[in-house]
Amino acid sequence: MDRAELVELLSPEGLRLLDSLPPWNEKDDVVRTVAALRKQGHSPGLVAAVLSQARLRARARAKFGEFASRMLFTEAGLEQATRLPVAALHAGRFARAGIRHIADLGCGIGGDALAFAAIDLEVTAADADEVTAAVASYNLSPFPHVRVLNERAEDVPLGGIGGVWLDPARRRVEGGTTRRLADPADYSPSLDFAFGLGERMPVGVKLGPGTDRELIPAGTEAQWISVDGEVVELGVWFGPLARPGIGRSALVVQGGSGHELAAPADSEDAEVGPLGDYLYEPDGAVIRARLIGELARAHDARMLSEGIAYLTADRPFETPFARGFRVIERLSAEERKLRMALAERGIGTLEIKKRGSDVDPAGLRKRLKLEGDASATLVLTREAGRHVALLVERID
Known part of the structure; x- marks a missing residue:
């Protein structure tokens, strides 16, 4: 937003018009809306300014809730x-x-x-x-x-x-x-x-x-x-x-x-151990703060592989600091065998999560040629440095 647009927006006419608009909807016909506002006698500059703000207010609800409907915004701001x-x-x-x-x-x-x-x-x-x-x-x-x-x-x-x-x-x-x-x-x-x-x-x-x-x-x-x-x-x-x-x-x-x-400081990573019955994905804030070891030791969990932000445990535990999965089975990480295994299980919808693997999930999903009515979550990662593919289900 430049100075001229701001002047238009902050005029009594501009603020009244902005507040009179219905909530922004990306599916609305913007061309028709512009034409209707121009027909009411509003200048092109004013129409552009208020519609831009209406769009930003709609986006801002995620951060400001109901307050967004009475605020003004810049794109970068x-x-x-x-x-x-x-x-x-x-x-x-x-x-x-x-x-x-x-x-x-x-x-x-x-x-x-x-x-x-x-x-x-x-x-x-x-x-x-x-x-x-x-x-x-x-x-x-x-x-x-x-x-x-x-x-x-x-x-x-x-x-x-x-x-x-x-x-x-x-x-x-x-x-x-x-x-x-x-x-x-x-x-x-x-x-x-x-x-x-x-x-x-x-x-x-x-x-x-x-x-x-x-x-x-x-x-x-x-x-x-x-x-x-x-x-x-x-x-x-x-x-x-x-x-x-x-x-x-x-x-x-x-x-x-x-x-x-x-x-007090970064925590040392937990020891690496074998895959247990449960897999945990620490929250991103825990990973950024380098407190994965702190989380692991609090729940008798271990690292699945050095430097990979997955924890594994033999028993389930509740924590707000990680998302939990029950390990259903280990599949081959080799793509051809993986495709066959998923086809045998009738999996047509697949969520792919990865850490320590350079595979592109979207490209892999396309190459797997999934068919079937079942859905599943696949984790591609490393266990003690070796590539593994794990079929898992989320723990509530």
């Missing part, structure tokens, strides 16, 4: 925005540390600042991009104890502020498309600035879950968070925002409930 339940966790950490005034530097569309303000924390939010700052100002306007600045993070005065939250911009819009930045030196603000600030005051930094672990400063708490099976972020916490004795943690949020696995 929505992609990077924190889910509201996760932002509430960030806010709670600042509140428990006794910090009452937070600077949200690089605030984007204001997702985290919304959560801070909702628990009556004072917020100074800033974004270097003029349009993004204006969108954040609109989204945060219901809160009198929030101010939004169109400033670079590096230029915001921090006098009287108790703690800082940074979500460095990791995407750039070029030619109408959003590009993810691979080099942390290109983030805005840079990691050097963010981590340098953490050496002086309480700071939390949100990063992508795949961030190079070598970049995580010593003495901080690194927490990976997954929501309903998707790893969504790495949070790095400095000073009193980092909990004593915790260097690595995995927070697994499922259906609104959170479960945490934590340790």
Whole structure:
């Protein structure tokens, strides 16, 4: 969204028109909708602006729920925005540390600042991009104890502020498309600035879950968070925002409930052992936090192969930190024999999971020429370094 589009959108006519539109549906005839709005006398620029926002609001429901229907968004801002339940966790950490005034530097569309303000924390939010700052100002306007600045993070005065939250911009819009930045030196603000600030005051930094672990400063708490099976972020916490004795943690949020696995540092992997009757696939946050060994030892499980994130056990166990499967049988990993075995069992629908195997599941599924009414789950992995194919079923 550019400045001209924002001006159109923020006009009284633009906001009224946006709020009057029915919920966005990808199956609707957009051409017909545009024609109907133009026939009502609305300008082409305004029609484009409100329809773009209607589409973004529909996408934003996954992160903001009902709040999305009263917010404005940019494409890049929505992609990077924190889910509201996760932002509430960030806010709670600042509140428990006794910090009452937070600077949200690089605030984007204001997702985290919304959560801070909702628990009556004072917020100074800033974004270097003029349009993004204006969108954040609109989204945060219901809160009198929030101010939004169109400033670079590096230029915001921090006098009287108790703690800082940074979500460095990791995407750039070029030619109408959003590009993810691979080099942390290109983030805005840079990691050097963010981590340098953490050496002086309480700071939390949100990063992508795949961030190079070598970049995580010593003495901080690194927490990976997954929501309903998707790893969504790495949070790095400095000073009193980092909990004593915790260097690595995995927070697994499922259906609104959170479960945490934590340790002082990376845990050593469990011993490798033979395939048992049950196979477990650790949650992505547990894998990223390198706490697989911690999980295994808590449930008398073992690694199936060195360096492969599957656990196996002789007895089933319940945990929010892994998905469990009962092993039905071991099949040949050789493709021709595998095809014959699946045909004998009448398997026509096959879910393929893999770790430690370079096979392309979509291509393999096509080559297997599946036929039949039965469905199954196949795991392609390694046992003690050797390729194996396991027919499994999920444990409720």
